[in-house]
Amino acid sequence: MTATVTVEVGLGDRAYDILIGPGLIARSGAEIARRLPGVRTAIVTDRNVAAAHLDSLTEGLAAGGIESVPIVLAPGEKTKSFDALQEVVDGVLSARLERGDAVVALGGGVIGDLAGFAAGIVRRGMNFVQMPTSLLAQVDSSVGGKTGINSSRGKNLVGVFHQPRVVLADTGVLDTLPEREFRAGYAEVAKYGLIDRPEFFAWLEKNWREVFAGGAARTEAIAQSCRAKAEVVARDEFETGDRALLNLGHTFGHALEAATGYDSARLVHGEGVAIGMALAHRFSARLNLASPDDAARVEAHLAAVDLPWRMADIAGPLPDAERLLGYIAQDKKVSRGALTFILTRGIGQSFIARDVPASEVLSFLRENHPG
Known part of the structure; x- marks a missing residue:
């Protein structure tokens, strides 16, 4: 049995732990009661997760x-x-839950974002507990306090920052994930290496099969990802500075999700991020910021783990490049109309690029559009 790993998110008097390991659903009552004695809870989940894990969590x-x-x-x-x-x-x-009670999110990123938003606004703010059941949620959306819902205008445009009191990432539940969902979550794991941890990306290139298989390598990959995100969140909780680096691949990816109508049969979030990261590296090479060899290396790794890495990998037609640019312009990363992207100077050398010319983006989208 793999031991539980604890990662702290250092936010002063609002600091909290991320517990990573097997068996945490069974231990959930003890872990939550220790932090929130006397609390009552609402468990927010979806039908698929409920069928697999709701009874165990209730117990x-x-x-x-x-x-x-x-x-x-x-x-x-x-x-x-x-x-x-x-x-x-x-x-x-x-x-009849009170302000001191808690909303527990049992599910992937969708449930975590939605439940966290509800916890942030009901009674002007209730306690919140994240229990992520997907790899993507365990390494990304459950950590850092971003919550929200989608609008017809774009993804995650309505929400609040509301930090959890604890995150319980039970690695055992990942064994029940469909393979496609696990691969999609792995895109967010690879992201941390591509942002500023080139040695972690190299480790993943060598050890991804063990991560997929489970055990100690999987726990290590999740813990490394959570440490990377926790460090950034502690420095920049409300994304006014370098927390924006965590959006590597997301500006392109969110546009593609909106373009497919958030149809998970065509594209799930992690797949959008995978394509977005490949496009960000290829766009950086086009702007002579990075070597094309780095873009090729990213694409090769994504292809090796069977993730999509180009727009042509999305089933069905896509809107034209002009429409895609419109989705990008609606993204939250836009500031006063200027296009902001996370670009790179190489593996693990990402940076925030502001005032990216829309004409360059449009030309790049036309070149890479499957149509």
Whole structure:
């Protein structure tokens, strides 16, 4: 049995732990009660995760003396909506939970973002616990306090920063993930190496098969990813500075998700990030910021783990380059109309590029558009 690893997110009196390892659902009641004694909880989850893990979590909470009420939603990206937010808010209020009680997110990034947003606004802010059940959520969305829902205008445009009190990343649940979902989460793991940890990216190139297989290598990859994100969040909680580096691949990726109507049959978030990271490296090479060899290395690794890495890998037609540029211009990373991208000078040398000319982006999109 792999030991539990603890990573701290250092935010002063709002600091919290990320616990990583197997068996944490069973220990959830004890871990939460130690931090939030006497708390009652609402468990927000989706039908797929509920079928696999809700009973175990209910039992784990009860073992620690914690009452819970479930709020079970439809699965998929389209659940990050105003309608689902209303359903969660109504469920929390109808359960008569108080401000000192907690909302527990049991699921992937969609559930974590939605439940966290609800926790941040109900009764002007309730306690929040993240229990991520996907690799993507364990290494990215569950850490750092970003919450929100999608709008018809774009992804994650409505939300708040609301930090959890603890993150319980049970690595055992990853064994139940569909292979496609695990691969999609791996894109976010690779991202941390590409941002500023070239030695981690090299380690992944050698050890990705062991990460996929499980055990100590998987726990190590998750812990390294969480340490990388925790360090950035501690420096820049509200993304006014270098936390924006965590968006490597996301500006292109979010545009592609919007362009496919958030249809998970065509593209899930991690796949969008994978294509976005490849495009960011290829765009950097086009601007003579980095070597084409680095872009080729990124593409080769993504291809090796069977992730999509070009727009042509997305099933079905895409809007033209002008429409894609429109989605990019609507992205949150835009400031006063100027296009901001995370670009790179090489593997592990990402930086924030402001005032990127829209004409360059449009030309690049035309060159790489499958149509």
